[in-house]
Amino acid sequence: MSNPALPSRPAFAPGQAAPAHAALERLLPQFHRTRAQTLALVDGLSDEDCALQSMPDASPAKWHLAHVTWFFEVFALERFEPAFRPFHPSFRMLFNSYYNGVGDRHLRAERGLVSRPGLATVRAYRADVEARIDALLRSAALEAADAAVLAEVIELGIHHEQQHQELLLTDLKHLFSRNPLLPAFREGWPPVPVAAAAAGWLGCEGGLVSSGTSEEGFAFDNERPGHRTFLEPFELALRPVSCGEVIAFIEDGGYRRPDLWLSAGWDIVQARGWQAPFYWQQADGGDIQASRWQTFTLRGVVDVSPDAPAAHLSLYEADAIARWLGARLPTESEWEHVARRAPVEGNLLETGLFHPAEPLAAARPGLPGQLFGDVWEWTQSAYLPYPGYRTAPGTIGEYNGKFMSQQMVLRGGSCATPRSHLRATYRNFFPPDARWQFSGARLARGTA
Numbered sequence: 001m002s003n004p005a006l007p008s009r010p011a012f013a014p015g016q017a018a019p020a021h022a023a024l025e026r027l028l029p030q031f032h033r034t035r036a037q038t039l040a041l042v043d044g045l046s047d048e049d050c051a052l053q054s055m056p057d058a059s060p061a062k063w064h065l066a067h068v069t070w071f072f073e074v075f076a077l078e079r080f081e082p083a084f085r086p087f088h089p090s091f092r093m094l095f096n097s098y099y100n101g102v103g104d105r106h107l108r109a110e111r112g113l114v115s116r117p118g119l120a121t122v123r124a125y126r127a128d129v130e131a132r133i134d135a136l137l138r139s140a141a142l143e144a145a146d147a148a149v150l151a152e153v154i155e156l157g158i159h160h161e162q163q164h165q166e167l168l169l170t171d172l173k174h175l176f177s178r179n180p181l182l183p184a185f186r187e188g189w190p191p192v193p194v195a196a197a198a199a200g201w202l203g204c205e206g207g208l209v210s211s212g213t214s215e216e217g218f219a220f221d222n223e224r225p226g227h228r229t230f231l232e233p234f235e236l237a238l239r240p241v242s243c244g245e246v247i248a249f250i251e252d253g254g255y256r257r258p259d260l261w262l263s264a265g266w267d268i269v270q271a272r273g274w275q276a277p278f279y280w281q282q283a284d285g286g287d288i289q290a291s292r293w294q295t296f297t298l299r300g301v302v303d304v305s306p307d308a309p310a311a312h313l314s315l316y317e318a319d320a321i322a323r324w325l326g327a328r329l330p331t332e333s334e335w336e337h338v339a340r341r342a343p344v345e346g347n348l349l350e351t352g353l354f355h356p357a358e359p360l361a362a363a364r365p366g367l368p369g370q371l372f373g374d375v376w377e378w379t380q381s382a383y384l385p386y387p388g389y390r391t392a393p394g395t396i397g398e399y400n401g402k403f404m405s406q407q408m409v410l411r412g413g414s415c416a417t418p419r420s421h422l423r424a425t426y427r428n429f430f431p432p433d434a435r436w437q438f439s440g441a442r443l444a445r446g447t448a
Contacts, residue, residue, distance in 0.1 A: 020147035024137045027154050030420075031137070034131055034158045037349075037418070038068065038165055039281050045172075047119045053112025054178045057436065058171035063095065063111045068121045068161040069129045070095035074102060075396060077132055080146060087125050088117070090178075101395030150302055155218050156396070160420040169298065169354060169416040174436050176188045177279060177296045185298040185354065192351060194358040197239040197307055202338065202368050203447065206231035208338045212386050222400040223425045225388045229333040236330060236338050237443040238368045239359070240375055242320055244306030246313075247293060249321050250276055260323050265316025268433055277313035278435035280304065298354040307355040308441045309374045315432035317406045318378040318441035330444035332409045333382040333426065339411065339424040340370050346373030349418045356438065368442070373417065375440030376410035376428055383407035383429035407431055414438035 018155030019228065042061055050061040059067075078084055086092060096105040106114065107381045117125070135153070136142075142150065152158065176183050213219050214363060216224035249255075255275050268274070282291040283303070293304040294344060313321070322328050336447075342364070349355055356374040384404055391401035407429040413422045416438055430437060 020144045020151060020278055021140065021142070021440055023151040023153070024142075024147055025091045027151060027158070028134065028137045031133065031154060031160055032130075034161050035126070035416075038065065038161060038168070039126075041165060041168055042202060044359075045331065049175075049300075050114065050119050051115060051171070052174040052175055053109075054171070056109035057168070057434075057437075058174050059108070059111050060114075061168055061172060062119050062122050063114070064094045064116075064164045064171070065119075066091070066125060067097055068157070068164050069122075069126045071160055072133050072154075072157050074099075075131065076136065076150060076157065080142065080150050081132060081136055082141075086444050087128050089410040091117075091125065099395055099398050101398060106420055109332050110448065132411060152266070153396070156399070159218065159421060160221070160399075161416045165349065165418060166414065166416040169349075171278075173296075173298050176298070182296060184300040184354075189297065189299060190352045192347075192353065192357070192360055195362045197242070197359050198369055200236040200238045201363075201445070202366075203440075204231070204334070204338060208235045209333065210334050210340070211336055211425075217422070218424060220400055220427070221389070221392055221397075222383075222385070222404075222427050225386060227387050229337075231331075231334060231337060233447040234330070234334055235445050235447055236334065237327070238363065239442070240309035240370055240377060241313075241318070241325075241441040241443065242306060243293075243304045243308050243310045245325065246277060246306070246310045246321060247306065249324050254320060254324055262316055262319055262434070263318060265314070268314075268316060274317070277310060277317065280312075286365055294333050302355075305358065307358050309370065311375045311414075311438050311440050312435050313378070313439055313441060314435045315378045315430075315434075318439075321382070322441060322443055325443060325445035326444045327445045329378055329380040329441060332379040334444055335379055335411045335442070336379065336424055338368065340423070342367050342371045344372045344413075344419055344422045345425075346370055347412075347415045348373040348413060349416055351415065353415055356440065372413050374415055375438050376414050377412045377440055377442045379411060381409045383409050383427070395445075410439060423441045 033154060043067065045061060051230060054061045074089065092102065093104045094106050096102050098105070137154065171184055176185060191353060208228050208230055211229040212223050212226045215226060254260060255269060276293070279296040281294050283294045284291055294301050295304050319329055346355055347360055350361070359369045385401070391397040410428040410430065411426070430439070
């Protein structure tokens with residue numbers, strides 16, 4: 001069993017301000033916080049809850065718990081732990097996601113058929129690997145070059161696990177929505193303050209602006225390198241598209257009007273019978289124009305709040321709604337240009353709502369509200385490499401680059417994204433027909 005090829009120097013820039021061993025020490029508490037936060041998300045779930053897979057695009061919670069552990073075992077322990085031995089030899093194949101360079105993989109669509117190992121064994125796997133990573137990070141025996149590469153891998157692994165925290169929640173939401181009892185992941189709603197969502201537009205002069213990053217500190221490879229982008233003058237909406245606007249779109253026959261849709265989107269609307277955002281349902285079963293809308297959430301079925309950001313929209317729906325509202329979706333460069341001035345705050349994973357809501361605080365002067373959290377915001381930009389992008393060498397280079405085809409970029413994070421995982425340059429990506437994520441929209445329009 002060969003070790004996976006890893007880059008000989010950090011490809012994701014964990015930061016060079018401190019010596020390599022000090023960087024490992026700095027990562028230790030962050031590593032343990034992230035691992036604990038993942039386990040907290042599955043607290044109270046049954047073994048059955050954690051084992052089921054509701055569709056090919058989703059994965060069982062048990063698989064998520066094991067896969068993020070697999071990442072640390074394969075990319076860190078296999079290379080750097082003296083006298084490495086796997087927790088279980090079959091786990092290298094069983095919990096591999098898409099890393100062809102690592103070896104064989106179990107079919108993604110059949111992850112829900114893996115009844116064994118059980119949840120208790122997966123928890124033991126997590127505890128074992130976590131203890132060994134802890135010992136490795138505290139080791140003084142690593143040479144400086146190895147410690148620098150290990151720091152890169154651990155920091156990438158932490159952010160990888162944070163990505164799977166969000167996926168775990170969205171996959172559980174889809175799973176519970178398929179249960180006729182419509183169970184809640186969490187009961188009740190935590191008390192949070194809300195503020196009025198400001199309507200209107202923020203004007204931007206455009207010009208030559210910075211995009212992406214070349215700075216030290218963590219960023220995924222798809223955020224690099226920093227480069228310049230020219231923007232025409234534009235305006236960005238002060239808030240995301242609301243559920244009330246989507247209801248008006250529905251009542252105006254938006255899902256029945258081909259003139260509003262991209263051709264591929266209209267084909268999907270017809271083939272799949274879309275009449276409303278994913279998880280929406282009519283409370284009274286009556287005519288759409290007279291219906292009260294409800295939506296399934298991780299806290300059960302609730303009435304749709306007209307003032308909350310609309311979620312679970314595909315790119316096609318977001319684009320059609322924007323067109324109906326006389327606007328368009330922003331480019332990712334436009335969105336990033338505005339977001340660079342905004343702090344990462346809002347309705348994120350730590351809030352504990354797990355659902356988009358009215359703004360938790362008034363927007364800061366001169367900035368749009370809810371840029372971060374609540375819903376990922378579709379852009380009109382295809383997920384493509386930046387000028388000068390280079391895939392990281394070795395197996396770990398499969399992380400992002402090979403998906404730069406047939407995907408669209410989303411920005412800003414959601415109510416299920418950890419706060420420390422986000423920054424203005426962060427690029428999320430999904431196929432344009434994806435709806436099970438917390439995906440919404442924000443409008444833009446030109447002013448030239």
